[in-house]
Amino acid sequence: MCMICGDEASGCHYGVLTCGSCKVSFKRAVEGHHSYLCAGRNDCIVDKIRRKNCPACRLRKCYQAGMMLGGRKLKRFGALKALGMAPSLMFQSHLAMSSDNQALNSMSCIPGIREVQFSQQIINILENIGPEVVYSGFDNSQPEVAHLLLNSLSRLCEKQLLWIVKWSKSLPGFRNLHITDQMTLIQYSWMNLMVFSLGWRSFQNVNSEYLYFAPDLVLSQEQMRRSPIYDLCLAIQFIPQEFANLQVTREEFLCMKAIILLNTVPLEGLKSQGAFEEMRQSYIRELTKAIHGREKGLVASSQRFYHLTKLMDAMHEIVKKVNLFCLTTFIQADAMKVEFPEMMSEVIASQLPKVLAGMVRPLLFHTK
Template sequence: IQCVICGDEASGCHYGVLTCGSCKVFFKRAVEGHHSYLCAGRNDCIVDKIRRKNSHLLDFLLHRLKRYGALKALGLVPSLMFQSHLAMSSDNQALNPMPCRVGICEVQLNQQIVGILENIEPEDVHSGYDNPQPDVPHLLLSTLNHLCEKQLLSIVKWSKALPGFRNLHINDQMTLIQYSWMNLMVFSLGWRSFQNVSSEFLYIAPDLVLNQDQMRRSPIYELCMAIQLIPQEFAKLQVTREEFLCMKAIILLNTVPLEGLKSQAAFEEMRQSYIHELTKVIHMKEKGVVASSQRFYHLTKLLDSIHEIVKKVNLYCLSTFLQAETMRVEFPAMMSEVIASQLPKVLAGMVRPLLFHTK
């Protein structure tokens, strides 16, 4: 991963931005020293890992951050970390809002979509957890938080490759990821469990599989019980791989801010395209109209249920975050910023889940 300022290798997320150690020093001086920096040139200087040490170029760094939309009165906007990852493409297409129609048909032929979804599906991420005692709360929770950050990066990369997504306004891309990342993680966790283990287990990662006894002794027992409903529904409905892939794409497009999106019309068309794609793969399994309609009903009921399950996860996550120091639970930088900036909005009802069915 590169520093978004000079292009050198990033050492981490510093002050909300993925940067190298050298640029981090500048941020520290700028934020803690309350200095007002101006570009010494014409705001078109080249900043790289060789020139970054020049004093006048250090002054320019702040201007570059402002040009990225990263700073607001020396307070970093949390969503920049997503912008930096969304920008990591050869043509930087994600940074340029594109006022165009984004129906799947215009991106690829419909019959190719499921194949694309299969090709871009992320590989399982290892947790690095090596403690056989999941009832040690801070160790397990810290591991889960670090795993979530890895999975969040995978979600950003996956969303960039999702047909139609990069054509949305860049702000909409970041908003959709920020509001759906937990839903996507929980849904994918349910699928991994359905595919790899029996109903008595949760397949959190290849190196972190919890059985019933381990769940019961863990600090997240109630959450595990709620999440287990997902693989149970997968098993009950015998959900196909193609259906899962389409449903996952819909989940990315299933939570929006109350005020709507900048490219609202394009978003709605894209969402309807993936819903249509789901109906197509349903018809591959159920030939009759009645049977297909019933299956669509059950699969969309499952999609709706994800919101309630994730709400419980979000509540626990925010509660743990607020007590992190007391509980000795580690939260990586990116996770901390996402949780602090987005979860309160979600839990306060400032976002709208797009439901298929009325309760």
């Protein structure tokens, strides 16, 4: 059965089981540089009968399924090499993970929290490698036109992605992973890290009526409502609201941010799976220590760990909405007059379809 429209499949085309019609449609759309624009809400039904009704939604579904036309593939490491992510240069850091071999076997290990001491050394490192302030270049004197805001957000994401790469390279333990795993983890978690950090900046700098994308790009509730990202803003606002409700400390945030880098993996696992699991459990353990620095008593500490891990689990669904909007905008970029820098284009084209197609596994703390 065709993964796009449900018709009888004729074979595996461009990496996905599809019918001949969807194969041809995808090839023409990509090779012809067509600028499709959905007349609806980018959620049109694509089936055997209605597959020709909306080329934009059909193309989006092709990308979501993981189709990729070989001749149009962006160079695998092109833009990333420029960031020092080439195999020979990537993630060289002088920082090393503390030799603590204790493992956090399950969430029920919280009882042992009374015996541990807060690791200020790790927190100091996480504090020192934090990203610098990044500006969007948004001109508030411009008229409120959708593509101007989206272009500013696109440029801001590019700058933040660069900082995520640099931050990851300095994160204790990360350089112990296989180079391919390092790239994979960054490419699967960059949006999660951006959205999580956006929530933190908003919590720190403004009240619940605003989102603090950058010092020069702060959107009020009314500006969000008039923007093309209003629905996304409503979803993202849950994060700073939870930060406020829980009064999350900076130490807790820094540990959670490191864990979020390690919260999405390929279905087939990683090359250095053992080292990855050890690193992830180490940062979970650091979070429990940070919690203990705030909450005295087993019950209070356990409850706080529960709420913070529930927030990290919720990030997956929030970011899924952001990823879908990002991919849809990328597909319709020409028609929407939105420009994507080279590095953003490379990561979006190569990774977001895999994420949205369910080819990755979110590591959840709680069962739904």
